[in-house]
Structure formats: structure tokens, C-alpha cells
Amino acid sequence: MDIIPGLADVPVAYTKICLLDGKNGKLIYRGYDVEELFEKSNYLETAYLLIFGDLPSKAEYENFKKDIKLHSRLKFRIIDVMKNFPEKAHPIEVLQSVVSCLGMFYKKENVLNEDYQYLSIVKLLAKIPLIIANWNRIRNGDNPLEPNPDFDYVENFLYMYFGQKPTKEKVEILEKCLILHAEHSMNASTFAAIVVGSTLADPFTVISSAIGALSGPLHGGANEDVIKMFKEIESLQNVKKYIDKKLESKKKIPGFGHRIYKTYDPRAKLLKKILENLEIKDEELRNLYSIAQEVEKYVLEKLSHKDVYPNVDFYSGLVYKYLGFDEDMYTSLFALARVSGWLAHWKEYITDNKLIRPTEIYIGEIDKKYNDRKV
Ligand SMILES: CC(=O)SCCNC(=O)CCNC(=O)[C@H](O)C(C)(C)COP(=O)(O)OP(=O)(O)OC[C@H]1O[C@@H](n2cnc3c(N)ncnc32)[C@H](O)[C@@H]1OP(=O)(O)O
């Protein structure tokens, strides 16, 4: 028996949620190509599709939206907890901690009870955007805003975050970004969600664990590192030198490479398409975007023979920057979207649950004696 490092290519579950074709760069949610959803759907509808199995009818969608609006409140005690966090706390740490706190406020029920599942799903979808938006206001010394019941999900998030009604263009762009980030089969954070879910822990604990897994630089944390890299590069003429130095010292280029995609990540293509269609007036963003294009060209020259291509984290930050978000918020925006994928997998997995408990191969010492220890 041998181990499989990183469980690469080891299937851990049957699923009807997501099909990933890493060779051809295709991403399918519940039978629909993500590209079609990107063009035609919106985030909440896509979340419903992922979690409940198909796109909602008009009535189902209205009900779902109504239930989410009903739970779009944060208890004052949660806001108080947030006000006591250090202003410099990273938003993803705040999000993970507050989602974990949420569970303390609700009665624990049997996680296999479908009504409890539905209520928890609605609460998490309702409250996660509020936590992210409120934290941004709290850390800047502003009071959190009440949600505007006349606004849709994404519009309301942007309103609460920035404190003004967002333009239609910005709402549409964020809807598209969230669709692209909503789901991605058995990635590390989804695996964390089903590992914790398989113990029949409550859904707030499940999602909080998944957020923790997402935060690392090899996963969702890479989008922040990408923008830092563009800033460090500073100008087009530094691109080659910067990338060569990284590769010579065996460092990874953030935003490149993927366990499954051995070609261009379809989401990176669509994010790039968003950028191509923008009229970018901000000079810093224009400069970072041209650096990004140059980095892409040069890294592909250097690494495409190893099947290393841009992943979803490569262009997302530039789009978020266009929308006005600070760079330390990018991973939280990823989580805002991915919560639907985590919930879909959690629900699917526990319906036919088996505790996840792999094994390991012991290669340490045996038969040591306590009295022989070093003095
Ligand atoms: C939402 C997401 O999670 S998308 C991924 C976000 N993460 C990043 O962008 C961080 C940078 N990328 C990486 O670290 C990796 O590509 C990962 C973690 C995403 C995937 O890692 P793995 O599947 O374990 O692939 P592995 O690290 O073995 O790479 C295979 C080969 O490609 C190279 N490679 C892969 N990614 C990169 C990269 N970003 N920069 C330079 N080389 C790379 C490796 O050095 C390795 O080369 P070798 O065979 O000569 O040793």
C-alpha cells in the first residue's frame, strides 16, 4: 500500500453537482455549461441550481429570494462581536469567525432534517454578504447599513458595502464573477466542508471550516497574492526579470497552475473577457492590467509545456479592483460565491453519509522506553 500525495485523482464521492473537464477546460454546473450561466443567469439563481438540483421556476425563485430577504439581518450581538475585532484583522478571518459565531445563536437540530437544512442554507446565504459588507464599514469606522429590501441580492451587497446604490454595470459584473466562483467540484475547501459535514456537525461549523480552507495562498487566497505581484512588478519592463527570479528560486507564480485543468481555466477566460470589455479610466488599474497581460504571455512561454495556465485567481482581482474593492477583500468575495457550492456538496454528501476517516502509513519509531529518554 502506498499513499497518494494530495489525494490527487482519488475520487471521494459520487456527485450530480459539478463536472470538470480539465483536459478541455470545461466547467459544468448541474448539466449547464458555466459559460451559458455566465451569459444568462444571475448568482442567486445559480446558487439555487447548485443547491437544489435545477434552475428554479419563477415561483420557486421568488420564494427563495423572499426567504433570504427575511433573514438578511445580523443580530446586534454579532455586530458587537465584530466591533471588538482588531481593525487590521483580515476580512477572511473575520468572515470565518463570524460564520462560526452564527451557529451559537440558533437551536441545533438534526442536520438530516430537510427543513433545518433549508433554513440554514437561507440563513448562510442571507448573512454572509452582510458580514463582509458590515466588516468593511466597521473597520473603516462607519456604521453598518441596513439592507435595502427593494434591492436584489448582489445589488444589496454592493449597496451595503459601498454605501450607495451601485450602477447596473457593476451589479452585472459582480453577478458574473459570483457565478464563475460558485462551484468547482472536490477542491480543497469543498473537501474540508464534506469532511466536517461527514461528522454531522452543524452547517455553520461546516461553512466556517470551508472558509478557513479557502483562505490559503494555494487556494482562494491566491487572488490577493496575484494583485500584490502585479504591484511589486510595477512596470512592464520588470516582468521578465521578476518572473525569472521567482522561477529560478523555485517559487510558484500565483494565479497559475491547477490540479485539474491542464489547459486554460475557462473561468480565467471569462474574467479576462469582462476586463476586455471595460472602459478602464483609472491609471493604476490600466497599468496593472497591462502588467497582467505581459505576465500571462511570459509565464505561458515559460510554463505551458508543463500544462501550467492562468487559473480563476489570475484575473479576478483586477475585476474586483475595477468594482472598487480593497485587495484584502478578494478572498472574501470568493467565499461569498463559493458558499453555494459548499452548501450543495454538504447537502448532497450527508444525504448518503459516511464518516470521512482515511488512514495513514506509520513510518516512525516503535518500542521506545520512557526511561530511555534524553536527560
Ligand atoms: C481557486 C484555486 O484554488 S485555483 C489555484 C490557486 N493557487 C495558485 O494560484 C497558487 C499557485 N499555484 C500552485 O501552487 C499550484 O499550481 C497548485 C497548488 C494550484 C496546484 O498544485 P499541484 O496540482 O500540486 O501541481 P504541482 O505543484 O505539482 O505542479 C506541477 C508542475 O507545475 C509547476 N507549477 C504549477 N503551478 C505553478 C506555478 N503557479 N508557478 C510555477 N510553477 C508551477 C510545478 O512547479 C510542477 O513542476 P515540476 O513538475 O517541474 O516540479
Ligand SMILES: O=C([O-])CC(=O)C(=O)O
Ligand atoms: O478546483 C480546485 O482545486 C481549485 C479551484 O479552482 C476552485 O476551487 O475554484
